[in-house]
Amino acid sequence: MIFRSKDRRLKWLILLIPTLTIGLWEYIRHTFLLPYLSMDLGNFLAPFIVLVVTLTVVRGLFGRLEQSQQALQREKESNASLEERERLARELHDGISQSLFLLAVKLDQLDEQVVEGPVKPLAEGLRETVRVMHEDVRQAIANLKQPPSPAEAAWVAPMRELLGETAGIAEATAEFNWSIPEGSLTDKEKIELHACVREAIINVRKHAKASRVFVNGEKEGENGFRCTVEDDGVGFAADPLQAQGRFGLRIVRDRAQAMGWTFVAERRGSRTVVELRKLDKEGVYAR
Structure with missing residues (x-):
């Protein structure tokens, strides 16, 4: 609303200033300069004065x-981005998050009924998987409700912090x-790059x-x-984009x-590399 009101004032000024310039020039010319400037010279100077004011x-x-x-x-x-993130957060909470919670409850019930046998460790493994997935979804919802700020300190710093947390959990070094x-x-x-x-x-x-x-x-x-994310881990057993459940x-x-960037996920020597690239304005990669 503030922007629209300001734009209207600017548009009116752009329309009125040339007219007011001509009016002011004519007033000054006839009131003060008429003994010194001829009518023809005054008419000749008028468009140049308007041009100078315009420029x-x-x-x-x-x-x-x-x-x-x-x-x-x-x-x-x-x-629009905030509204879309809020919509996604609601869908995750009302859909996937609730379903995972109910699944966890049912697995708890199954675990109580099964005392021993091969089903017991399977149920425990499934319950742990569901717990991890539920935590991931909850974290995703929290991130959607608190979108990264465009400011560098607010959108680059969380990536650095997450990398440090990942290194700490995996007992790895990070750069x-x-x-x-x-x-x-x-x-x-x-x-999008942050995400x-x-x-x-x-x-x-x-x-x-x-x-x-x-x-x-x-x-x-x-x-x-x-932009690349690289690691010296186990790599891909097959095409990572076709792996079930990932x-x-x-x-x-x-x-x-969706952003028009290129995406590559591959093994390069001893490292696994996920690479994102945006072309420069000429449509070719910089060298």
Whole structure:
């Protein structure tokens, strides 16, 4: 609402200033300059005066109007993103989270009825799996309700902290190298890149059994970037995007494709690498 009111004032000023300039010039000319300027010279100077005012004052107003429009567009994008995250959080809570809770209750009942036999360890394993999944869903809901801020300190720092937590849990060493300029990414790109890196790190924590984990982010070209999450863990037994019951890397791939980024998950020597890349404006990778 504030942006719209400001835009209306700027538009009226842009429309009125040339007219007011001509009116003021004519008043000054006829009141003070008529003995010194001929009518023809005054008429000749009028369009140049309007041009000078347009190139200075009106041009500045156009710049402010453009900035206001960009700020309004960013606000709309941010609000749309927040609404979508809130919707996803509600769906996770009302759907998957509740179903996992009921499944955990039923597994507890099964565990109480089975005293011994091969079903006992199977039930305990299933219960632990459901517990971990339920915690993951609850964490996802919490993250959706508290989206990362576009500010660098608020969206890069959580990735560094999560990497440190992952290294602590896995008793691994971690390296975090980040040189992507904060101003080179849009707010939406920051949110999506944060989500992708976070999912890749969690995937390492769950499955890699790594002793070293690396997160690297670097700028490529004028508008591009390259971001990798690497580890020296067990790697992929097969195509990770086809593995049953594993959705982390598929989520990363889908997010990357939706943003127009490239996605690669592969084994490179002794390391498993998940790579996200954005092309620069020429459509080629920087070298």
